[in-house]
Amino acid sequence: MTTRIDLNETQATITLDGRLDTPSAHAVETEVKKVMIPEIQSVVVDCTSLSYISSSGLRILITLYKYVTKVGGQLTLKAVSPAIREIFDMTGFTSIFTIVD
Amino acid sequence: MTLEAITKQIESELFDQLNSCRLMFRLFSRTKTEASVAHKMQLKGDSYRNGHKMQDIIGLRIVVYFSDDVEIAELFFNGHQVVDRSIDSPDSCTFQPQRLNIVCNIPQHLIQDFRAALPSQYAPFIDNTYEVQIRTIFSEGWHEVEHDLRYKCKEDWVGFENYSRTLNGVIASLENSEYSMQSIFRDMAQRCFLNGNYSAMLRNKLRIRLSGNGLSPALTTYLHDHPEVAKMAHEMDRTVLLLTLACHSRHLHIDYDTILFLINRLEIHDAELMKLEPAETTQQLTEFFKERALSC
Numbered sequence: 540m541t542t543r544i545d546l547n548e549t550q551a552t553i554t555l556d557g558r559l560d561t562p563s564a565h566a567v568e569t570e571v572k573k574v575m576i577p578e579i580q581s582v583v584v585d586c587t588s589l590s591y592i593s594s595s596g597l598r599i600l601i602t603l604y605k606y607v608t609k610v611g612g613q614l615t616l617k618a619v620s621p622a623i624r625e626i627f628d629m630t631g632f633t634s635i636f637t638i639v640d
Numbered sequence: 641m642t643l644e645a646i647t648k649q650i651e652s653e654l655f656d657q658l659n660s661c662r663l664m665f666r667l668f669s670r671t672k673t674e675a676s677v678a679h680k681m682q683l684k685g686d687s688y689r690n691g692h693k694m695q696d697i698i699g700l701r702i703v704v705y706f707s708d709d710v711e712i713a714e715l716f717f718n719g720h721q722v723v724d725r726s727i728d729s730p731d732s733c734t735f736q737p738q739r740l741n742i743v744c745n746i747p748q749h750l751i752q753d754f755r756a757a758l759p760s761q762y763a764p765f766i767d768n769t770y771e772v773q774i775r776t777i778f779s780e781g782w783h784e785v786e787h788d789l790r791y792k793c794k795e796d797w798v799g800f801e802n803y804s805r806t807l808n809g810v811i812a813s814l815e816n817s818e819y820s821m822q823s824i825f826r827d828m829a830q831r832c833f834l835n836g837n838y839s840a841m842l843r844n845k846l847r848i849r850l851s852g853n854g855l856s857p858a859l860t861t862y863l864h865d866h867p868e869v870a871k872m873a874h875e876m877d878r879t880v881l882l883l884t885l886a887c888h889s890r891h892l893h894i895d896y897d898t899i900l901f902l903i904n905r906l907e908i909h910d911a912e913l914m915k916l917e918p919a920e921t922t923q924q925l926t927e928f929f930k931e932r933a934l935s936c
Contacts, residue, residue: 561875594877594907631887
């Protein structure tokens with residue numbers, strides 16, 4: 540699992556590549572915290588290469604969502620695969636997250 | 641409908657939603673009396689006449705038993721429903737009361753009745769909203785006392801700053817107590833998992849109102865025979881599980897077996913465990929996942 544962070548003025552893009560599950564969650568969480576800074580108003584999570592997400596991974600997205608919402612920004616999940624989309628549907632989190640192609 | 645009846649209806653709808661994930665909580669409501677509205681107009685009338693509106697003529701308070709449930713309750717309120725949030729971030733150097741207040745739109749189907757029930761002379765200054773406060777049960781006791789005996793009586797405390805500080809110290813102790821409560825049950829869940837007591841593991845991990853006394857003999861045996869499945873059940877994120885229950889419009893009958901089957905569907909994906917689902921549970925879960933999720 541690799542995580543890339545790109546910061547551009549007020550927007551951060553987090554690119555997730557691989558399986559976001561319990562063993563990888565801690566390292567990803569450490570990376571994701573880097574975008575929780577006052578300068579960042581919106582976050583895009585690029586899920587193009589995200590092959591699986593467990594509840595630990597969803598928890599990271601929830602924490603990120605709460606932070607971004609609190610500062611009045613927006614969290615967007617981009618290029619979610621059908622398999623990941625199914626996980627969001629099953630948990631009902633499609634009603635929480637903004638998902639775009 | 642009276643304002644009190646509208647308040648009770650909003651309270652009832654919120655209760656059902658919170659109860660869908662079997663959280664341990666209490667829910668209180670109050671409707672501002674006309675006298676209270678008049679008093680507020682006396683204090684802040686200028687600001688209301690300048691466009692700012694009274695948003696808390698109906699107030700609800702969600703009191704949860706564990707501090708990590710504040711986040712779950714908060715996430716119930718999202719999207720178009722929410723007008724404003726006042727959430728204080730913890731300060732590492734200061735202990736003080738922390739606000740978690742959310743202003744929500746009055747449900748569309750109640751707006752007409754709400755407007756009709758408002759005292760006519762104050763109606764122009766009242767918004768179509770209600771306020772939700774979320775607190776833990778420990779801080780609720782402190783806040784109630786502080787609100788009535790310090791906030792409303794500031795003049796009593798002039799010259800008694802040391803007592804005021806001590807009162808603030810009490811909330812610090814309560815925060816520590818909340819942390820201890822969570823830690824106790826987290827550690828209990830871990831120990832029960834290691835001891836192979838899987839019903840107790842679920843009970844202490846989830847800290848919700850589960851029906852029944854424990855897992856069925858079949859599932860208990862299965863977990864003993866497949867400890868890796870038990871491990872994954874133990875690792876399932878609690879917040880994600882409870883939010884899943886809350887985010888679906890169909891409510892599940894939540895006993896130990898059903899919770900384990902739900903965790904299996906969401907996280908473990910063990911085909912043999914899935915074969916142990918009774919037909920009724922399979923139907924329940926199928927309908928649960930099929931229902932379009934509510935806006936949390």
